[in-house]
Amino acid sequence: MNKIILLLIAVFGLTLSASSQAQTAVTDSSRFAAYWWHSKDMYDHLPDIRNEIIFLGNSITDGAEWFELLGNKKCLNRGISADITEGILLRLDAVTKLQPKKLFIMIGVNDLSRGMTPDEVIVNYRKILDRIRTESPRTRVYVQSVLPVNPATGMAKNHTNKTPQIMELNGKLKELAAEYGNTYIDLFSLMADSENYLPRSFSVDGLHLTYKAYKTWADAIKPYVK
Amino acid sequence: MNKIILLLIAVFGLTLSASSQAQTAVTDSSRFAAYWWHSKDMYDHLPDIRNEIIFLGNSITDGAEWFELLGNKKCLNRGISADITEGILLRLDAVTKLQPKKLFIMIGVNDLSRGMTPDEVIVNYRKILDRIRTESPRTRVYVQSVLPVNPATGMAKNHTNKTPQIMELNGKLKELAAEYGNTYIDLFSLMADSENYLPRSFSVDGLHLTYKAYKTWADAIKPYVK
Numbered sequence: 001m002n003k004i005i006l007l008l009i010a011v012f013g014l015t016l017s018a019s020s021q022a023q024t025a026v027t028d029s030s031r032f033a034a035y036w037w038h039s040k041d042m043y044d045h046l047p048d049i050r051n052e053i054i055f056l057g058n059s060i061t062d063g064a065e066w067f068e069l070l071g072n073k074k075c076l077n078r079g080i081s082a083d084i085t086e087g088i089l090l091r092l093d094a095v096t097k098l099q100p101k102k103l104f105i106m107i108g109v110n111d112l113s114r115g116m117t118p119d120e121v122i123v124n125y126r127k128i129l130d131r132i133r134t135e136s137p138r139t140r141v142y143v144q145s146v147l148p149v150n151p152a153t154g155m156a157k158n159h160t161n162k163t164p165q166i167m168e169l170n171g172k173l174k175e176l177a178a179e180y181g182n183t184y185i186d187l188f189s190l191m192a193d194s195e196n197y198l199p200r201s202f203s204v205d206g207l208h209l210t211y212k213a214y215k216t217w218a219d220a221i222k223p224y225v226k
Numbered sequence: 227m228n229k230i231i232l233l234l235i236a237v238f239g240l241t242l243s244a245s246s247q248a249q250t251a252v253t254d255s256s257r258f259a260a261y262w263w264h265s266k267d268m269y270d271h272l273p274d275i276r277n278e279i280i281f282l283g284n285s286i287t288d289g290a291e292w293f294e295l296l297g298n299k300k301c302l303n304r305g306i307s308a309d310i311t312e313g314i315l316l317r318l319d320a321v322t323k324l325q326p327k328k329l330f331i332m333i334g335v336n337d338l339s340r341g342m343t344p345d346e347v348i349v350n351y352r353k354i355l356d357r358i359r360t361e362s363p364r365t366r367v368y369v370q371s372v373l374p375v376n377p378a379t380g381m382a383k384n385h386t387n388k389t390p391q392i393m394e395l396n397g398k399l400k401e402l403a404a405e406y407g408n409t410y411i412d413l414f415s416l417m418a419d420s421e422n423y424l425p426r427s428f429s430v431d432g433l434h435l436t437y438k439a440y441k442t443w444a445d446a447i448k449p450y451v452k
Contacts, residue, residue, distance in 0.1 A: 034431035045437040205260035
């Protein structure tokens, strides 16, 4: 396993260093790679508990204790901080092999932060939805919008300046979900203020979430989780 | 709440920038602070499920899905990446107010990475154990050793060069646990190779853990979790 992992780290590391607009958390690609691979390795090996409800995504998904937040022991966290659509594709088999009952996905803001266009993100997103449909056809998929951000914090600058791209991506995600017969959940509208920004009570850095924000999110998806 | 959080971020940020040997993940103190505060905010507000088994610590605790790993829905993750003994003290009330049934703690390697001596870590550790004994006297506490590291990866250098300090700290933690009537769990000896290093199959970066390492850890503590 070690050789494969080291080879994949090298490949993934190159992918990262090829990104010209790497965000702060990603500039130390070896650290990112280690966390990504450690998390992937765990997700590859955890036992199958049947009828899982999977939360798949990046740091925003990673940051919640979903089963505690939703009071549902079938809710499993499959987020990895700093992940991108390409990362989801590289580790998707660990999710589809479970044949989960439901899958809530949120991904894309890190792709945008690295300079990918919404259309480029959609190309990968389509691959993700194709793979899920093929590999786990009975899984009900919920495509969650990318969340609003807030540049006023001065933090996570390559993310929090992407409001126009996020809104464009969300429009395309809504269409994509309809095309695949998946449910689209518009968390952006639910969580944005009148200027389309993430309110300060929802985030310290304008990107990641406080409990209040997670509670708003959890309450919005509860009808689908049940 | 916002003003308090922002004030505390300022205070905590100063604490971080005062550290002369800050590790890579901590040099961006604003990012660390945001993740720390977001996590603390979540842990402060998640519902009390009674008879919790708490896993308290830094990234090494944070990195596992404990309830999946141990097959026990009472096991709750209260790890925060990059956390230190001082951070544990700042957020300990969110743990003790639950009056958990059991508490597995692992903390200290980030303190050492920043240049604190084992004796300085023990001063804070003693405060942690005092607070738990006072605030949640019926909680059974398990003091877990700091894990071995491996400098051969060339990653996380301020951590992976601390083998002598880790071994010294563990000796003192064993004494401290005995003094407090707590159970000491020597994971270091269980997981270190003959040179006292973390085996490569247990870690990509010489500090954080693969599934194989977490499984070894989980199997070792299972008798205490039950």
